[in-house]
Amino acid sequence: MSATDYGWLVLAFPLAGLLVTSFGWRVLPGRLPGWIASAAIGLAFLAAIGALVQIQDLPADQRSLVDSAWTYAATADLRVDMAIFVDPLSVFMCLVVSGVSFLIHVYSVAYMGGDRGYARYFAYLNYFVFSMLLLVLAANFVILIIGWAFVGAASYLLISFWYRRGTATYAGIKAFVMNVIGDVGLVIATFLLLNETGTVNFRQVFEHAPDVFATDDVTLVFACLLILVGAFAKSAQLPLHTWLPDAMEGPTPVSALIHAATMVTAGVYLIARTHPLFELAPTAADISAVIGTATLLFAATVALVVTDLKRIIAYSTISQIGYMVLGVSVAAYSAGLFHLMTHAFFKALLFMGAGSVIGAMSGIQNIDRMGGFRRAMPFTFVTFTCGALALAAFPLTSGFFSKDEVLAFTLNRGGGFVVLGIVGYVAAALTGFYAFRMVFRVFYGDPVPEARELEDGHLAHHDAANPMTGEAEDTDVGFPGPEHAIAERSWPMKAAMGPLALLALVAGVVQIPGVSDVIENFLEPTFEDSRFRDTAPSEGAEVIGLVVGGLISIAAITVAFTVYLRRRGITLEWRDRFPAVHRFLEHKWYFDELYDAVFVRPAATAGSFGRRVVETDFVQGFIVGGATGIVRVGTSFARAIQTGFLRGYALLLLLGLAALGLYFLIASS
Amino acid sequence: MDVVWFLVLSAFIFVIGAAGVIVRRDPLVILLCLELMLNAGNLALIAFARMHGGQAGQVFALIVMVIAACEVVIGLGIIVAMYRNRLQIDVDEMTELRG
Numbered sequence: 012m013s014a015t016d017y018g019w020l021v022l023a024f025p026l027a028g029l030l031v032t033s034f035g036w037r038v039l040p041g042r043l044p045g046w047i048a049s050a051a052i053g054l055a056f057l058a059a060i061g062a063l064v065q066i067q068d069l070p071a072d073q074r075s076l077v078d079s080a081w082t083y084a085a086t087a088d089l090r091v092d093m094a095i096f097v098d099p100l101s102v103f104m105c106l107v108v109s110g111v112s113f114l115i116h117v118y119s120v121a122y123m124g125g126d127r128g129y130a131r132y133f134a135y136l137n138y139f140v141f142s143m144l145l146l147v148l149a150a151n152f153v154i155l156i157i158g159w160a161f162v163g164a165a166s167y168l169l170i171s172f173w174y175r176r177g178t179a180t181y182a183g184i185k186a187f188v189m190n191v192i193g194d195v196g197l198v199i200a201t202f203l204l205l206n207e208t209g210t211v212n213f214r215q216v217f218e219h220a221p222d223v224f225a226t227d228d229v230t231l232v233f234a235c236l237l238i239l240v241g242a243f244a245k246s247a248q249l250p251l252h253t254w255l256p257d258a259m260e261g262p263t264p265v266s267a268l269i270h271a272a273t274m275v276t277a278g279v280y281l282i283a284r285t286h287p288l289f290e291l292a293p294t295a296a297d298i299s300a301v302i303g304t305a306t307l308l309f310a311a312t313v314a315l316v317v318t319d320l321k322r323i324i325a326y327s328t329i330s331q332i333g334y335m336v337l338g339v340s341v342a343a344y345s346a347g348l349f350h351l352m353t354h355a356f357f358k359a360l361l362f363m364g365a366g367s368v369i370g371a372m373s374g375i376q377n378i379d380r381m382g383g384f385r386r387a388m389p390f391t392f393v394t395f396t397c398g399a400l401a402l403a404a405f406p407l408t409s410g411f412f413s414k415d416e417v418l419a420f421t422l423n424r425g426g427g428f429v430v431l432g433i434v435g436y437v438a439a440a441l442t443g444f445y446a447f448r449m450v451f452r453v454f455y456g457d458p459v460p461e462a463r464e465l466e467d468g469h470l471a472h473h474d475a476a477n478p479m480t481g482e483a484e485d486t487d488v489g490f491p492g493p494e495h496a497i498a499e500r501s502w503p504m505k506a507a508m509g510p511l512a513l514l515a516l517v518a519g520v521v522q523i524p525g526v527s528d529v530i531e532n533f534l535e536p537t538f539e540d541s542r543f544r545d546t547a548p549s550e551g552a553e554v555i556g557l558v559v560g561g562l563i564s565i566a567a568i569t570v571a572f573t574v575y576l577r578r579r580g581i582t583l584e585w586r587d588r589f590p591a592v593h594r595f596l597e598h599k600w601y602f603d604e605l606y607d608a609v610f611v612r613p614a615a616t617a618g619s620f621g622r623r624v625v626e627t628d629f630v631q632g633f634i635v636g637g638a639t640g641i642v643r644v645g646t647s648f649a650r651a652i653q654t655g656f657l658r659g660y661a662l663l664l665l666l667g668l669a670a671l672g673l674y675f676l677i678a679s680s
Numbered sequence: 681m682d683v684v685w686f687l688v689l690s691a692f693i694f695v696i697g698a699a700g701v702i703v704r705r706d707p708l709v710i711l712l713c714l715e716l717m718l719n720a721g722n723l724a725l726i727a728f729a730r731m732h733g734g735q736a737g738q739v740f741a742l743i744v745m746v747i748a749a750c751e752v753v754i755g756l757g758i759i760v761a762m763y764r765n766r767l768q769i770d771v772d773e774m775t776e777l778r779g
Binding site for chain 2: 653654655656657658661662665
């Protein structure tokens with residue numbers, strides 16, 4: 012089988028899993044839907060490995076293959092094929108997506124075991140993986156947009172999975188609206204590119220682009236900025252990030268899969284995929300780099316003060332994606348994608364650990380209520396700490412090599428990029444601090460009642476309550492089930508977290524400056540046309556970057572250790588001393604309030620004006636009322652005859668008959 | 681006998697029926713009066729059929745009878761339904777179709 016055959020298989024398995032679990036939900040017993048769904052994704056991962064093996068057998072310059080199954084749409088000058096694009100970049104994304112998805116599916120088998128919507132959950136999850144793989148395998152913008160919209164829909168379905176929670180359905184709507192803004196940007200960008208290059212296929216667009224566009228051509232910059240709107244909406248970058256923290260309303264494995272490891276990195280993939288356009292439009296790439304940097308700093312500061320465990324990790328995700336966006340925007344493609352991979356490992360792991368802790372807390376997500384879980388949950392503690400170390404870029408963990416490679420590239424571009432790189436290092440210090448804020452607050456300190464109960468071998472149980480509003484909930488379908496799962500007691504959860512913990516620690520070995528260049532060599536054929544190949548930092552510069560990054564990380568963790576363990580309470584002092592700063596951060600830089608004032612309230616005002624004045628007074632009163640008035644006056648005579656008296660009608664009938672008879676008599680005589 | 685006598689009788693019966701339909705308010709009596717009108721028509725049809733010596737008029741009379749039977753079934757059904765719903769048995773009260 013060729014690499015493209017394997018590519019089709021990668022798509023076919025999740026689709027088959029989706030169909031089986033969604034149509035068989037009534038007959039499949041117990042946990043079988045979960046295992047079927049997991050097996051489907053596992054097979055997709057194996058198929059992705061098959062594609063990897065096949066593509067590595069080809070000569071380096073022939074490693075981008077396009078295979079078309081059928082003509083998707085054909086009009087006058089345009090033919091769109093249902094085609095997949097198998098090249099190192101898409102194979103890399105397929106491996107990351109299907110591999111991490113597989114582990115998260117296995118985790119979900121146990122974690123969602125008590126939920127009444129079990130089969131529905133796995134059908135959605137398989138649908139998501141299928142959509143995501145379609146997105147990364149698409150060979151033209153049209154199929155890409157289809158996958159793009161599909162993952163948005165899957166995200167909506169899974170955020171609102173517990174659909175009886177008002178907060179969850181609102182969060183789903185918010186995410187969907189934000190994503191549609193991005194979809195519109197992407198569609199318009201496709202129109203612009205189609206208009207100028209006459210095709211929507213990636214390869215032809217990239218080939219024609221240098222002939223059609225001069226460097227920094229206005230149309231191209233505009234198209235690239237619209238692509239960025241799509242990428243930023245999906246990847247939760249400023250200013251379209253507000254949906255991601257609210258997306259934590261979904262089940263925790265969903266947060267791990269969609270809102271940390273895979274879907275939100277689609278924007279990074281998109282920028283990497285369209286890198287020939289961005290290199291022709293350096294203005295757009297620079298804007299992207301600046302926004303990525305702003306986002307990574309902004310999200311890291313907010314993560315310092317948020318108290319909801321899942322939302323801390325969500326802001327951390329926004330921040331880390333900022334690093335990836337910065338990387339792919341400064342032409343550090345392999346570094347950005349390397350960070351995408353390591354982030355997928357450690358962030359999925361952190362969410363899984365958070366899910367386990369939330370299970371032990373019986374649904375409570377506030378870290379102020381947590382503490383001392385170290386002895387009660389040794390496995391979760393160790394794996395979560397592995398994830399936190401990688402997130403904090405502790406020396407020799409995976410995040411250490413990937414993040415610092417991005418920053419080394421940025422610094423090496425010189426000029427204004429140095430500022431971006433320094434901001435990146437500042438945010439890296441904050442990252443180490445908030446990562447270990449979670450570890451120290453959740454696992455160290457005095458054990459909370461739930462932790463003591465667990466040490467006595469009993470899982471705490473509270474009445475189900477919405478973690479955001481504290482409202483009581485019932486445990487029927489459409490709500491989190493009454494049972495909670497922790498990793499210590501569910502082997503599927505352990506089986507998923509163990510490998511990820513290992514990968515979070517050691518996945519960095521594939522790309523160590525001066526030692527190994529696996530990722531860079533593998534992705535080489537996709538990015539060999541890059542104009543910035545010679546701006547890659549020297550090995551010496553990279554090593555210096557690593558040393559600096561490692562020192563920052565260790566320093567940040569030490570500070571967190573001092574603040575949260577040695578001198579507990581100092582954070583409260585800080586909060587009281589700088590209330591304005593704390594309030595600013597706690598309100599997430601007032602972005603939600605800003606959007607409320609700028610978009611929501613004017614729209615609501617315009618809407619109520621339209622309802623009161625335009626609709627009620629003008630349309631109802633004048634147009635409709637006027638029309639009915641005219642008809643009413645015009646028909647008053649006809650209506651007056653219709654008395655409703657049966658005998659009156661009979662009399663009229665007879666009179667008419669008599670008149671006709673008389674007429675004929677007179678006429679005939 | 682001359683056909684005129686039959687026609688005169690038929691006209692009398694028709695006028696009695698029509699007057700009944702217009703004057704009376706009891707739907708049962710109105711139905712009876714309608715029957716009178718139909719049968720007046722039948723009488724005229726058969727009289728003409730006899731005068732012309734054909735069967736067409738007689739066939740028409742039979743059809744009119746069948747239709748009259750159907751009409752009585754429906755009319756009586758409506759009256760029974762009105763009674764069951766405790767509505768007044770009075771056509772002047774049923775003015776729902778006023779425009």
